[in-house]
Amino acid sequence: MILKIDGEINQYYAQTLCMIFFPGEDFSEKQMVTDDTPVVTITIEKDLLGVNAKVHIKNGVESAEAKNYILYNSEYTEEKVVKFAAGTAMLKAGKSLFGCVPPWGILTGVRPSKIAADLLHKGNGINEIKSILTKEYYLNPKKASLVTNIAVREDKIIKSLPKNSCSLYVSIPFCPTRCVYCSFVSYATKRLLSLIPEYLKQLLIDLDENFNMTKSLGLNLTTIYIGGGTPTILDETQLETLLNKISSHIAPSTLIEYSIEAGRPDTITKGKLDIMNRYGVTRISINPQTLNDEVLNGIGRKHTAADFFHAFNLAREAGVKCINTDLIAGLPGEGYGSYSKSVEQILKLRPENIMYHTFCVKKSSEMLRNGTEMYSINGGETGKSVDYSQIITKNAGYVPYYMYRQKNTIGNLENVGFSLEGMEGKYNIFIMEEIHSIFAVGAGAVTKMVSPDRKQIKRFFMPKYPYEYLKADKMDEHKKNIYEFYKRLN
Numbered sequence: 001m002i003l004k005i006d007g008e009i010n011q012y013y014a015q016t017l018c019m020i021f022f023p024g025e026d027f028s029e030k031q032m033v034t035d036d037t038p039v040v041t042i043t044i045e046k047d048l049l050g051v052n053a054k055v056h057i058k059n060g061v062e063s064a065e066a067k068n069y070i071l072y073n074s075e076y077t078e079e080k081v082v083k084f085a086a087g088t089a090m091l092k093a094g095k096s097l098f099g100c101v102p103p104w105g106i107l108t109g110v111r112p113s114k115i116a117a118d119l120l121h122k123g124n125g126i127n128e129i130k131s132i133l134t135k136e137y138y139l140n141p142k143k144a145s146l147v148t149n150i151a152v153r154e155d156k157i158i159k160s161l162p163k164n165s166c167s168l169y170v171s172i173p174f175c176p177t178r179c180v181y182c183s184f185v186s187y188a189t190k191r192l193l194s195l196i197p198e199y200l201k202q203l204l205i206d207l208d209e210n211f212n213m214t215k216s217l218g219l220n221l222t223t224i225y226i227g228g229g230t231p232t233i234l235d236e237t238q239l240e241t242l243l244n245k246i247s248s249h250i251a252p253s254t255l256i257e258y259s260i261e262a263g264r265p266d267t268i269t270k271g272k273l274d275i276m277n278r279y280g281v282t283r284i285s286i287n288p289q290t291l292n293d294e295v296l297n298g299i300g301r302k303h304t305a306a307d308f309f310h311a312f313n314l315a316r317e318a319g320v321k322c323i324n325t326d327l328i329a330g331l332p333g334e335g336y337g338s339y340s341k342s343v344e345q346i347l348k349l350r351p352e353n354i355m356y357h358t359f360c361v362k363k364s365s366e367m368l369r370n371g372t373e374m375y376s377i378n379g380g381e382t383g384k385s386v387d388y389s390q391i392i393t394k395n396a397g398y399v400p401y402y403m404y405r406q407k408n409t410i411g412n413l414e415n416v417g418f419s420l421e422g423m424e425g426k427y428n429i430f431i432m433e434e435i436h437s438i439f440a441v442g443a444g445a446v447t448k449m450v451s452p453d454r455k456q457i458k459r460f461f462m463p464k465y466p467y468e469y470l471k472a473d474k475m476d477e478h479k480k481n482i483y484e485f486y487k488r489l490n
Helices: 011-021 078-098 113-121 126-135 141-159 196-216 236-247 270-278 293-298 305-318 336-349 380-395 426-432 466-471 475-489
Strands: 002-006 039-046 050-059 062-071 165-172 220-228 257-263 283-286 322-329 353-358 399-405 414-419 437-441 446-450 457-461
Touching: 002 011, 011 039, 011 078, 039 078, 050 078, 062 078, 113 126, 113 141, 126 141, 141 399, 141 414, 141 426, 165 196, 165 426, 196 236, 196 437, 196 466, 196 475, 220 426, 236 270, 257 426, 270 305, 283 305, 283 353, 305 322, 322 336, 322 380, 336 353, 336 380, 353 380, 380 399, 380 414, 399 426, 446 475, 457 475
Parallel strands: 002 039, 165 220, 165 437, 220 257, 257 283, 283 322, 322 353
Antiparallel strands: 039 050, 050 062, 353 414, 399 414, 437 446, 446 457
8 A cells, every 4th residue: 555644743643544444555665656555645744732634535435524623632752743643643534534443443563452551650540541541542332441451460460570670582493384374484394404503502591591691681581482383392302401401500490480382283292391391381372263173274284173182181181280272363274163162162172362363464475365365454254263262262251361453454454362260371471561671582582671761672683594593503692681780780
């Protein structure tokens, strides 16, 4: 689509506003432009009292225009007033053109619960927060309630954290096969999988360096998350080597959570589960994405629903304390009927955590963005699937505790984590809400330094690809950057 801006407004924010009504659209200059290409014009005018925003939307032969004026006030910065004015004008124009208001109103960005949390910390009550979200941000009441309840639960967990806490992320960026929609740094070819032994050797060296660093900084490690990729692609000997290295630095019993993204059911064995138990792992993810074998095959997953049930039962028999499962609403080839059956089957298993994703196609994935639901304001049948999963899961005794949103998600909908009482995935909250520093090792890993007051955040990146990671000697520079960050805080 074409975006035209007249006046001062952050271009990225303006693009996210456009995607409220045109999810999945491309703003690159290389796009093919036709007479049907949507055109959005945003005009910002400022005076001494406030900001006037005008939005004109042209979609094919149809068009609509709306204006909105907002006064400056002591509560909001000028930038935020601009955003409110432009967002409200966009919503009015879009409603006039399409006849509906998207469920998330003018809220954009990855972390919608941050706004609810900020309102909570300012002393607003739950009902006041819901009212502000519906009246000022134009959220559907269901979404306002969802995000407020999540903010309250997150706040309770965050307040229980010890001082000087931090987390550790360990990257194992390899998978048995690559899902057609995947954009993560994960590798599945035989040549790249052959790098695992050498990769693990370097990873162990970097873990030593990382543990020594966090100790010297006086930080308390509270959660460990081994992710990927699919960490359980490691064989039993390799997995034990990795977990033994971690245990040589920290007693797992001192952690509040120790997670492994087991991911693919076809990589899970009784032997690997026994090793995880022996080394104190408390939480694993076994992710079917769907329990429809035809859909699984279509998206490049080489396991079946039967493989998932087998792996889940193995984990239960092994005594894993917390099992998470992931499902994705809106996968290609799967409608509401099939997805709802998957949700119902998962709930019968009573996993401690369930993560409901909405299908998101990223530019680096192999799958082309096609189908009308990608561009549907409310997600169509996928939106119905999202609503159903949340309602039936809450009725089954689960509570929402974590959420995030992504660009190019069907209907601009959300991803929500549910848990049984007291079984929330803590690391998920800490990484998404930027609560404390996350040290990360391995290819594609991103260390995120967070100051105690959460006002300063700095990211440090390891080489993206395993072969680059093996060639580069980045740890000295990595350590230098981290020490400098903490030195500036003192």
